[in-house]
Amino acid sequence: GAVVSQHPSRVICKSGTSVKIECRSLDFQATTMFWYRQFPKKSLMLMATSNEGSKATYEQGVEKDKFLINHASLTLSTLTVTSAHPEDSSFYICSAKNGQEDATEAFFGQGTRLTVV
Amino acid sequence: AQKVTQAQTEISVVEKEDVTLDCVYETRDTTYYLFWYKQPPSGELVFLIRRNSFDEQNEISGRYSWNFQKSTSSFNFTITASQVVDSAVYFCALSVLYSSASKIIFGSGTRLSIRP
Numbered sequence: 170g171a172v173v174s175q176h177p178s179r180v181i182c183k184s185g186t187s188v189k190i191e192c193r194s195l196d197f198q199a200t201t202m203f204w205y206r207q208f209p210k211k212s213l214m215l216m217a218t219s220n221e222g223s224k225a226t227y228e229q230g231v232e233k234d235k236f237l238i239n240h241a242s243l244t245l246s247t248l249t250v251t252s253a254h255p256e257d258s259s260f261y262i263c264s265a266k267n268g269q270e271d272a273t274e275a276f277f278g279q280g281t282r283l284t285v286v
Numbered sequence: 287a288q289k290v291t292q293a294q295t296e297i298s299v300v301e302k303e304d305v306t307l308d309c310v311y312e313t314r315d316t317t318y319y320l321f322w323y324k325q326p327p328s329g330e331l332v333f334l335i336r337r338n339s340f341d342e343q344n345e346i347s348g349r350y351s352w353n354f355q356k357s358t359s360s361f362n363f364t365i366t367a368s369q370v371v372d373s374a375v376y377f378c379a380l381s382v383l384y385s386s387a388s389k390i391i392f393g394s395g396t397r398l399s400i401r402p
Contacts, residue, residue, distance in 0.1 A: 203389055212377065212394045213331075260329055264390070275381075275390055277323075277331040 172196055173265050175278025182253055182285055190248045190281045192263030198243035199265035203275065204236075207260040219246040253285040288313045290380050290393035298399040301370055307363040307396045309378030315339075320354065320361045321379040321390065331377070337361065365398075373400045 172195040182188050192202055200221045205213040217238050218226040225238035235257075237249040246265075250257050260282050264275040289312040299305050311320065318339045324332040335345065337354050345352045349366045365372055378393040 205392075210397070213392045215389055215391070218389060262329075262331065274333075274336060277333075280329040280331075282329065 173199075173263065173276045173278045175263050175281055177281060178279055179282045180284070182283070184254055184285055185252055187249055187251045188253055188283060190250075190261055190263075190283075192246045192248070192265065192278050194244045194265045194267075194276070197265075197267040199246075199267065200243060202240060202246040202263055202265045204238060204246075204248050205262045205264070207262060207280075209260075213262060216248075221246075250283065253283070255285045258283055258285045288315075288318075288380055288382055288391050290378050290391055292378055292393035292396050294396045295394070296397040296399070298401060299368055300401050302367050304364060304366050305368050305398065307365075307376050307378075307398065309361045309363065309393060311359050311361065311378070311380050313380060313382050315382045317382070319381045321377075321381070322352065322361075322363050323377045323379060323392075325375045325377060325395070327374070334363075334376075368400045370400045370402055373398060 174193045174195055176191045180188055202219040204216045206216050207213045215228050216231045216236060219238045219240040221240045221243050227233050235251055237251060240246040260280050262280040263278045266275050291310045294308055297305060320337045322334040324334055335352055342354050342356055351364045353362045361378060375395045375397045377395045379390045381388045381390045
């Protein structure tokens with residue numbers, strides 16, 4: 170099956186620094202990738218839809234300048250948490266859809282656990 | 287607007303018992319997909335099933351079965367003869383567009399604990 174790789178799986182950073190999370194589709198081209206955030210014992214909340222070659226579409230309430238998304242190629246999308254603060258600590262998961270096949274099935278990365286200290 | 291409701295926050299049963307996880311969805315679209323995902327403690331999402339809105343046939347896969355009823359907008363998931371390894375958080379989800387840009391809306395999840 171299709172594989173989506175997310176890196177890093179865990180990251181601890183100091184408050185005020187920026188952190189970049191990568192999401193790669195390993196064996197298919199993904200014109201669209203999605204970024205989700207999950208608080209402890211909560212559901213996955215969609216943050217933004219990342220479109221290759223264009224600006225990301227953010228969900229209501231998500232700060233665009235805080236969570237920078239870049240989808241520069243058909244296999245890579247990045248999420249940068251800028252000037253991270255402890256409240257940004259969370260589990261971030263990306264997903265990608267294969268533009269060439271049945272587009273309704275999304276493949277998820279392993280997730281990134283971000284801890285801001 | 288689309289919405290997925292999983293009313294059961296947590297369920298705990300003894301191993302070998304059968305357990306059903308409820309899922310109720312809302313959408314005005316006639317074409318949509320429903321999903322179930324499993325999230326073990328490691329955090330990754332494990333895809334279990336996808337069902338489109340035109341296929342109301344129930345499905346069985348080993349100890350897992352799914353009951354899709356459009357009349358009640360429900361897509362319930364049953365685990366038969368549960369095992370400790372089934373312990374995880376289970377998410378029901380909905381996607382409403384046939385396109386690569388369609389997003390998946392998740393329910394709040396049900397935390398299932400299987401006691402030995």
